[in-house]
Amino acid sequence: MENTREGLESAEKTIGDFVAEDYRTAKVFEKYGIDFCCGGGVPLTTACREKGLDPATLLQEIEAAKAEPLERSRNYAAWDLPFLADYIVNTHHGYIREEAKGIAAYARKIAEVHGARHPEVIEIANIFAAIIQDLMAHLREEEEVLFPAVKRIDTAQKGGMDPAPADRELIKQTLDRLNRDHLEVGDAVHRIRHLAADYAIPDDVCNTFVLTYKKLREFEDDLHKHVHLENNILFPKVGKP
Ligand SMILES: [Fe+2]
Ligand SMILES: [Fe+2]
Numbered sequence: 001m002e003n004t005r006e007g008l009e010s011a012e013k014t015i016g017d018f019v020a021e022d023y024r025t026a027k028v029f030e031k032y033g034i035d036f037c038c039g040g041g042v043p044l045t046t047a048c049r050e051k052g053l054d055p056a057t058l059l060q061e062i063e064a065a066k067a068e069p070l071e072r073s074r075n076y077a078a079w080d081l082p083f084l085a086d087y088i089v090n091t092h093h094g095y096i097r098e099e100a101k102g103i104a105a106y107a108r109k110i111a112e113v114h115g116a117r118h119p120e121v122i123e124i125a126n127i128f129a130a131i132i133q134d135l136m137a138h139l140r141e142e143e144e145v146l147f148p149a150v151k152r153i154d155t156a157q158k159g160g161m162d163p164a165p166a167d168r169e170l171i172k173q174t175l176d177r178l179n180r181d182h183l184e185v186g187d188a189v190h191r192i193r194h195l196a197a198d199y200a201i202p203d204d205v206c207n208t209f210v211l212t213y214k215k216l217r218e219f220e221d222d223l224h225k226h227v228h229l230e231n232n233i234l235f236p237k238v239g240k241p
Pocket of ligand 2: 142
């Protein structure tokens with residue numbers, strides 16, 4: 001495939017483009033530990049070089065993933081933007097609001113109990129607490145500023161009217177800030193994963209430790225899906241003039 005024109009063009013596409021076009025490809029990138037959300041702006045060839053992978057193999061696996069049946073319920077790129085925004089709030093913002101405080105408490109607990117033998121968990125607890133603080137303001141900005149403006153523009157367009165220039169301006173200003181937040185929070189969860197040695201469980205720890213690592217891993221997974229929907233689908237569509 002790598003010698004065909006289509007193969008060459010695909011190799012230059014970014015990871016985020018592949019997943020935005022077709023969410024079924026996400027599992028290929030997950031399998032090889034390639035970041036498709038916060039770091040999704042990287043071309044496939046670059047991502048492969050960094051991981052020592054052959055782009056042709058990945059392209060084959062991507063084609064195979066795309067050949068599987070697609071449910072419309074997972075075809076996020078085809079949803080209209082108000083529905084996508086509501087889905088993000090109900091699914092991913094809801095998850096953070098329900099789980100984050102509990103995970104932060106677990107992380108603090110294992111830092112107290114195991115910090116002496118495993119100093120990395122102290123740093124993990126500190127990073128996680130900072131993530132939560134930043135995320136709460138971030139979610140509010142999306143829910144109270146960005147998403148309402150997206151909905152007003154959508155309503156205007158569906159009614160055949162020009163969207164208010166003030167909403168366009170609001171979106172432009174907000175997107176830069178929100179994108180920066182995504183990079184920072186993505187960086188922070190990757191630092192946690194690194195400190196936790198990919199969530200490997202040490203021999204001398206309790207069940208709370210095991211549960212905390214499981215929850216931190218779930219949190220990272222949910223954040224990847226959440227940021228992917230915003231960075232690769234919602235934000236590019238609302239950012240178009
Ligand atoms: Fe969000
Ligand atoms: Fe966000």
